Amino acid sequence: MPSSLQRKEMLHVAAIMDGNGRWARARGLPRREGHRAGIEALRRIVKAAPDAGIGTLTVHAFSAANWKRPPEEVADLLKLFEQYLDSETEALVADGVRLSFIGRRDRLPENLVAEMTRTEAVTEWGDALTLRVALDYSAREAIVAAVKSGVTPGPDVDLLIRTSGEQRLSDFLLWECAYAELYFIEKNWPDFAATDLTAALTAFRARERRFGALAQAAE
Numbered sequence: 001m002p003s004s005l006q007r008k009e010m011l012h013v014a015a016i017m018d019g020n021g022r023w024a025r026a027r028g029l030p031r032r033e034g035h036r037a038g039i040e041a042l043r044r045i046v047k048a049a050p051d052a053g054i055g056t057l058t059v060h061a062f063s064a065a066n067w068k069r070p071p072e073e074v075a076d077l078l079k080l081f082e083q084y085l086d087s088e089t090e091a092l093v094a095d096g097v098r099l100s101f102i103g104r105r106d107r108l109p110e111n112l113v114a115e116m117t118r119t120e121a122v123t124e125w126g127d128a129l130t131l132r133v134a135l136d137y138s139a140r141e142a143i144v145a146a147v148k149s150g151v152t153p154g155p156d157v158d159l160l161i162r163t164s165g166e167q168r169l170s171d172f173l174l175w176e177c178a179y180a181e182l183y184f185i186e187k188n189w190p191d192f193a194a195t196d197l198t199a200a201l202t203a204f205r206a207r208e209r210r211f212g213a214l215a216q217a218a219e
């Protein structure tokens with residue numbers, strides 16, 4: 001039986017992939033190499049996600065606040081995203097991954113936006129995993145836009161993972177995380193492995209989610 005038929009849960013997991021720069025610095029490498037290693041970590045997690053019971057994975061790749069970084073780093077990141085899309089589409093289609101983007105597109109380079117639109121179209125039929133990548137994204141902006149349009153921002157997040165020991169939301173999925181379980185891990189994102197994802201999900205499943213109601217034992 002294909003694993004997609006055995007899956008019971010279809011969790012929405014979100015990840016703040018933090019610590020690429022520190023990973024690189026610890027190895028005496030340029031920050032760009034940290035982001036490159038971060039892409040490898042993302043590949044591993046995307047591969048592991050469907051069998052881990054994840055239906056939607058939303059990752060924070062570039063926030064609206066990240067424009068404040070040095071122009072060379074911004075350029076490196078934008079180039080890496082484009083390369084990822086160029087080289088990854090075939091594998092995403094083969095793995096049944098549907099890729100979509102959240103965030104603004106009007107400030108991104110035309111080539112990148114064209115590549116984003118192309119990848120969204122090509123992967124549209126993927127049904128093993130929806131991978132949502134936040135690019136030039138601000139949750140506050142998304143909430144304001146949603147209020148104006150009358151459409152709620154997006155699906156509720158079940159579990160939010162943040163790497164590198166930081167414990168904050170940084171304007172990521174503020175609305176969608178209203179009842180999310182939060183999971184923080186000291187490891188930097190490039191070191192985040194499939195086993196770390198499994199550990200995060202095990203911790204998540206051990207928590208009691210009450211959504212404001214009483215605990216089961218108290219009913």
Ligand code: FPP
Pocket residue numbers: 017018019020021022023035038039042060061062066080081084133164189
């Ligand atoms: C945070 O680490 C990471 C980023 C700002 C970029 C995230 C991007 C990737 C992991 C690349 C993969 C993404 C896609 C969609 C191809 P940091 O630079 O803030 O690290 P630091 O806090 O240690 O300096």
